[in-house]
Amino acid sequence: MAGRAELMDEINEVSFALNETTLYLDTHPDDQQALAYFNELAPRRKELLKEYAQSYEPLTSTASAGSGRKMQTISSGPTVRRPGKEEQTYVELRKRLQFPVNITKTCPKTARLIISQFGGPDGELAASMRYLSQRYSMPCRKIGGLLTDIGTEELAHMEMICAMVYQLTKNVTVEEAKTAGFDAYYIDHTAALWPQAAGGIPFNACEFQSKGDAITDLTEDLAAEQKARTTYDNLIRMIDNPEVREPLKFLRAREIVHFQRFGEALENLKDRLDSRNFYYFNAEFDKQFSLV
Numbered sequence: 016m017a018g019r020a021e022l023m024d025e026i027n028e029v030s031f032a033l034n035e036t037t038l039y040l041d042t043h044p045d046d047q048q049a050l051a052y053f054n055e056l057a058p059r060r061k062e063l064l065k066e067y068a069q070s071y072e073p074l075t076s077t078a079s080a081g082s083g084r085k086m087q088t089i090s091s092g093p094t095v096r097r098p099g100k101e102e103q104t105y106v107e108l109r110k111r112l113q114f115p116v117n118i119t120k121t122c123p124k125t126a127r128l129i130i131s132q133f134g135g136p137d138g139e140l141a142a143s144m145r146y147l148s149q150r151y152s153m154p155c156r157k158i159g160g161l162l163t164d165i166g167t168e169e170l171a172h173m174e175m176i177c178a179m180v181y182q183l184t185k186n187v188t189v190e191e192a193k194t195a196g197f198d199a200y201y202i203d204h205t206a207a208l209w210p211q212a213a214g215g216i217p218f219n220a221c222e223f224q225s226k227g228d229a230i231t232d233l234t235e236d237l238a239a240e241q242k243a244r245t246t247y248d249n250l251i252r253m254i255d256n257p258e259v260r261e262p263l264k265f266l267r268a269r270e271i272v273h274f275q276r277f278g279e280a281l282e283n284l285k286d287r288l289d290s291r292n293f294y295y296f297n298a299e300f301d302k303q304f305s306l307v
């Protein structure tokens with residue numbers, strides 16, 4: 016039987032592939048090859064989660080049901096077994112991030128940079144709010160589904176960024192805050208999480224748009240993914256600690272994937288328009304107001 020780390024690696028790999036296939040199927044629901052791949056991956060993931068729950072602890076509530084062990088509470092920390100008789104029956108659910116974040120060294124200077132991907136103009140909070148707002152007025156249901164899935168994933172990325180900032184600052188001393196340029200933030204928030212850009216500008220909803228026009232919104236989404244990718248490029252250029260770089264590299268890879276999926280969505284939409292104009296336009300709107 017595989018060891019704990021090997022099993023977790025396999026769960027991560029299968030989950031990554033399943034996540035990719037789900038996004039692809041949002042805009043290609045009839046692709047038989049992708050459907051077959053999905054049908055291969057989904058039961059495999061379920062099997063691996065069950066195996067992990069039986070040997071260690073459940074990672075999801077459904078895995079708990081399959082393992083024959085009952086879930087007690089949801090915990091983001093290490094598993095704590097209850098003493099006495101209950102020890103045999105109840106275990107806690109171990110909640111995990113989309114990609115592991117285990118930073119062992121306090122570094123408020125790095126936290127101050129990374130926080131931009133929490134509350135900055137191209138951060139994960141803006142990304143999730145953008146897509147989860149736009150999805151309601153997206154006329155094409157397939158693309159609405161894609162916005163829902165990517166918007167939800169961006170929340171998981173925000174959770175990773177917040178975990179990184181938290182781990183980089185949880186033991187910060189006043190002296191360290193002063194020398195690392197973290198003092199102004201410390202005055203306002205101590206070491207708590209608050210959405211702002213690296214430059215100190217607070218998060219606000221003007222950092223994203225939800226315009227109610229499919230072409231406008233998807234064009235913004237493509238630009239948003241590139242801006243987020245460039246911000247990750249800049250962070251990876253500046254940060255040396257591998258414990259910080261690895262999750263950043265994962266997040267950067269996800270921006271590239273999202274850009275690809277939004278590109279396909281825009282192509283899909285374009286196929287349904289009168290595309291005489293090189294630059295896409297909204298044919299129905301233009302006809303209505305005699306602009307063409």
Ligand SMILES: [Fe+2]
Nearest residue numbers: 240269270273
């Ligand atoms: Fe993204």
